[in-house]
Amino acid sequence: xxxxxxxxxxxxxxxxxxxxxxxxxxxxxxxxxxxxxxxxxxxxxxxxxxxxxxxxxxxxxxxxxxxxxxxxxxxxxxxxxxxxxxxxxxxxxxxxxxxxxxxxxxxxxxxxxxxxxxxxxxxxxxxxxxxxxxxxxxxxxxxxxxxxxxxxxxxxxxxxxxxxxxxxxxxxxxxxxxxxxxxxxxxxxxxxxxxxxxxxxxxxxxxxxxxxxxxxxxxxxxxxxxxxxxxxxxxxxxxxxxxxxxxxxxxxxxxxxxxxxxxxxxxxxxxxxxxxxxxxxxxxxxxxxxxxxxxxxxxxxxxxxxxxxxxxxxxxxxxxxxxxxxxxxxxxxxxxxxxxxxxxxxxxxxxxxxxxxxxxxxxxxxxxxxxxxxxxxxxxxxxxxxxxxxxxxxxxxxxxxxxxxxxxxxxxxxxxxxxxxxxxxxxxxxxxxx
Ligand code: ADP
Ligand code: ZN
Numbered sequence: 001x002x003x004x005x006x007x008x009x010x011x012x013x014x015x016x017x018x019x020x021x022x023x024x025x026x027x028x029x030x031x032x033x034x035x036x037x038x039x040x041x042x043x044x045x046x047x048x049x050x051x052x053x054x055x056x057x058x059x060x061x062x063x064x065x066x067x068x069x070x071x072x073x074x075x076x077x078x079x080x081x082x083x084x085x086x087x088x089x090x091x092x093x094x095x096x097x098x099x100x101x102x103x104x105x106x107x108x109x110x111x112x113x114x115x116x117x118x119x120x121x122x123x124x125x126x127x128x129x130x131x132x133x134x135x136x137x138x139x140x141x142x143x144x145x146x147x148x149x150x151x152x153x154x155x156x157x158x159x160x161x162x163x164x165x166x167x168x169x170x171x172x173x174x175x176x177x178x179x180x181x182x183x184x185x186x187x188x189x190x191x192x193x194x195x196x197x198x199x200x201x202x203x204x205x206x207x208x209x210x211x212x213x214x215x216x217x218x219x220x221x222x223x224x225x226x227x228x229x230x231x232x233x234x235x236x237x238x239x240x241x242x243x244x245x246x247x248x249x250x251x252x253x254x255x256x257x258x259x260x261x262x263x264x265x266x267x268x269x270x271x272x273x274x275x276x277x278x279x280x281x282x283x284x285x286x287x288x289x290x291x292x293x294x295x296x297x298x299x300x301x302x303x304x305x306x307x308x309x310x311x312x313x314x315x316x317x318x319x320x321x322x323x324x325x326x327x328x329x330x331x332x333x334x335x336x337x338x339x340x341x342x343x344x345x346x347x348x349x350x351x352x353x354x355x356x357x358x359x360x361x362x363x364x365x366x367x368x369x370x371x372x373x374x375x376x377x378x379x380x381x382x383x384x385x386x387x388x389x390x391x392x393x394x395x396x397x398x399x400x401x402x403x404x405x406x407x408x409x410x411x412x413x414x415x416x417x418x419x420x421x422x423x424x425x426x427x428x429x430x431x432x433x434x
Contacts, residue, residue: 002114006259008313014258015053021287023050029293032077057273061296067097074098075292083291088136089237099237100291112243112257113146119248120206120231122176124151129169131179133159133420138241139211143178159419162190175205181214182422185354188225199227208233210242212421213324213340217347234322238297239284245319250311253318260287263317265305268326279304300325332366332403339425342370345396351378351389355415360427369406373414380411
């Protein structure tokens, strides 16, 4: 563990620390960010309204558009001379969301990343190949500085150039791979194409995968391909970047570092706090952020929280796998469908490959169709086998999703691969609206 004392802090002590920090943060935000000053006043709350951790629910929420509305410099609580770094989220439409860091913020982020590596049992003797994108995206620098901090060798390979990626991995005897899960699958596929046996010819031991949703089945596939242990990592640029939560060796949910992030789960409709174990939207208050404090930030990610002790000795609450974003939910003829359900079905079938695309159209009714590659060893030239498999996949998808799904099976290597976050859903209904 990188910070054993803070990582194994007992729940009572953690809650005391959280409450203390929450009060300070409420005061700091109200005093230094005009938006919060105004909102606190409107709600009739201030730092003194916080007497217990539950009182966090008295504070106003913050949403992504609040950050966009404060473009370019975001919700800044310090003068620019105190800011030492800026990142921005991809922002596929319009202006990106900019996030800023003071020197202390960067230090906190690096510590959270060092804990992330520690939780995945990465030691100073390790060779870390960082294949997250470097740049405005927080993945690259986040995983980079965390690896340096624990004293591992970091190879800043960055996303892309998969052949070179494999050469480095082989020659440098890389033991740790950090990248998105979809890129890990792509790297595995390329390795096999190059005639490698990723298990024997590579030396990967642990993978740190995140930045996008992925299923248990995808984990199994990646672990089987490389013979490594795959850890789920969660974060977002608004909350420093990666390093918010990570799975320990027990892989039973992602520990969210409670001394820095106060998590809540709220009902997606009523926005009322939900008890542990219930599924809702993850809301996070940053407890020590200087440049860009965020109070009750609505992540749009759907999850549940558990508070029991973990066998690793950490009591930090666990986010049970992020189930997807509320914005990713597709409503097909009134039925809620999550892309993760499609992935679950496909990856459970050994005849199916790793790549798929979900396409939604509307004429009079909504239509869901799924394009999916078959596994490399499946006889895709055999028409009878293909048509039998197609009807099996359709049946299975329709049963799980409870809406009719049309399936088009494709030979291996038909769909575009992702080096970063995969784009798996094409909703033509939205595009028409734009
Ligand atoms: P952007 O994609 O806008 O650049 P980020 O890179 O900060 O912004 O992405 C953050 C989002 O990525 C999270 O809100 C979440 O939806 C998704 N994400 C990150 N890590 C995971 C994970 N381990 N599992 C599922 N989703 C994740
Ligand atoms: Zn644990």
